[in-house]
Amino acid sequence: MRNDPEPPARPDDRTAAARTTAAAILQHVGGAANVTSVAHCMTRLRLGLADRDLVDEAGLRALPGVLGTVDDDTYQIVLGPGAVNRVTREVEALLPPPTEPDRAAELAARGAELKAEQRRRNATPGKLLLRRIANIFVPLIPALVGCGMLAGLNGLLVNLGWLPSVTPALAAIASGFMALIAVFVGLNTAKEFGGTPVLGGAVAAVVVYPGVAKVTAFGVALAPGQGGVLGALAAALLGTYVERWCRTWVPPTLDVLLTPALTVLVSGLVTLYGLMYVAGEVSAAIGTAANWLLTTTGALAGLILGGLFLPLVMLGLHQALIPIHTTLIEQSGYTVLLPVLAMAGAGQVGAALAVYVRMRHDATLRTTIKSALPAGLLGVGEPLIYGVSLPLGRPFLTACVGGAAGGAFVGFFSMLGDTVGSTAIGPSGWALFPLLAGSGGLGVTAAVYAGGLLTGYGVGFGATYFFGLTGVVPEPAAAATAPAPPPEPDAEGTAAPAG
Known part of the structure; x- marks a missing residue:
């Protein structure tokens, strides 16, 4: 009987390798029963674990394809782009359905306790601030990338004089998100700091509303968008604290009416008559400093x-x-x-x-x-x-x-x-x-x-x-x-x- 040569690698082979890696990972993190949640980012598999003492970290790091581990809010395994998507799917497929509610609840409670302990260890003011900044702005990056690419394409077409009937539409599509980015920053800021996201967006929307041109603050007429994302962030953060303050004293029967109205009113007035001006000055200083840094000390600054x-x-x-x-x-x-x-x-x-x-x-x-x-x-x-x-x-x-x-x-x-x-x-x-x-x-x-x-x-x-x-x-x-x-x-x- 003759032996046929092995066929070339197929996508199924990558799936099989991902399944093998997933099974090995589960074995080294205490088994499927120890996993409470599964997620991934571009390079890392993120596992919620009920008991982190069951993790065999040395064994995990020795696995082919595992580039490192991070013990943070979730237990993170660095796999690299592409591979992490396939391995995550296989890990999810290997997890059994929750057939033991009592055991699942016990594991979830233990996991929450360990997670809270981990957060306390990492809860330095600097780390918390950076993490919150990231949580506000990182979700906006896909839209920034998409609109940025369209803006670049539109600029190329305009410079070449091609498709003049299409470029206005491309300009509108590319610029729409940036025109309203303050609203999205407000939504994410309120969400991150424990407020109602739509109220954060409503307060931040004041920054980009064209009608602010009729408002005068510090003797100068405001300009729509003045203060940009920094003003929107400050406005939404203020709105979150005003909302939480209102909920401490507004009667429950009037909460649905008074709290949103007072949140938007108080925060909106402070934004118009203070935050927009201050944030505008800060934003202008950032732009001036960045341009001065590179145009004046460019080689040294770049180094x-x-x-x-x-x-x-x-x-x-x-x-x-x-x-x-x-x-x-x-x-x-x-x-x-x-x-x-x-x-x-x-x-x-x-x-x-x-x-x-x-x-x-x-x-x-x-x-x-x-x-x-x-x-x-x-x-x-x-x-x-x-x-x-x-x-x-x-x-x-x-x-x-x-x-x-x-x-x-x-x-x-x-x-x-x-x-x-x-x-x-x-x-x-x-x-x-x-x-x-x-x-x-x-x-x-x-x-x-x-x-x-x-x-x-x-x-x-x-x-x-x-x-x-x-x-x-x-x-x-x-x-x-x-x-x-x-x-x-x-x-x-x-x-x-x-x-």
Whole structure:
């Protein structure tokens, strides 16, 4: 009997591999009965666990395809883009239906207790503030990306003189969300701080209402949109506290009438006669400072920002930049900071390529790099960070050197008047090209950004090849020893700019 050759890999093979990984993960987290919830973001499987003492963390990290773990509000397993979607589906399929209500309730109560304890450990004021900022702005990123790409396409068509009957429609579609982004910020702010979302949106809507032009505050007529997302955030936050105060004394029979009316009235008046003016001044200062930073000290600013962004991501401090990006996009149509920060990921890609070339005898590490590199080129840097550079140590530092060089390149051209910006936040790496905008036209802007990426790749590669691997002897399962990455925002399909 002859033996037929094995058929080539099919999508079913990936499903089978995901099913195997899912089963192994469940085994190392205490079994299916210990899992109370399942979710995922772009790179991480997020499990709610009833008893975290049952987790075999060393076993989890040793599994093929597992790049690291994070013990946060949920127990997070870093799998990388694409793989996390398939594994999540298989984990959900392997979980049995709740046939024991009493046991399920007991596990849920235990899980809630452990979750509360974990939150208390991580509840420093700084961490809570950054997490709340992320929870407000990260859900808006898909719309920012979609509208930003349409704005870029529309600008290209206008410059080329193509489809003049279509471009007004594209402009309306691309600009509609940005015109009302204050309302969405208000909704998310109220939701995050325990208020009624629609009331937060109603108060924030005052900021963008055209009729505010008839209102005078501090001797100056207000302008619709003055204060932008910062004013909307402040207005909705105030509205949340006013609402909660009202509910402490308004009789239950009148609560449905008085509380919403007083919330909108009090918060709306304070917004019109105070918050919009103050937030407008702050927003203008942010825009002025960002532009001055790059046009005056561009190379130095790019060097520092590009070099420090990966450590900022590791510490979770990059979340504080989200409202700054959004403010800049509101003011000028693009953020000048994101392309500079994206150079950090270019350095990471260059460092990974150097590791791949130097460590030719480490098949496991090279396999990790091959699977993670496409995502890194498109701006998703976690697989390379937690699977390659951090476990090795020094390559993480040389990746920062590459990011600093790329940032200095982009910043240098900003000093020459060729500002590079992004019409949306979220993507980076090659994925940022469709979102580029700047002062020098699309061709010059794309060329400067591409030059920055190439500089980051080259310097990251060279620094790692010659200085980043001295004395490094990685173990076969380097990814298993990676330090746990910090928490990331709960956002489907969203990652911090990383390449």
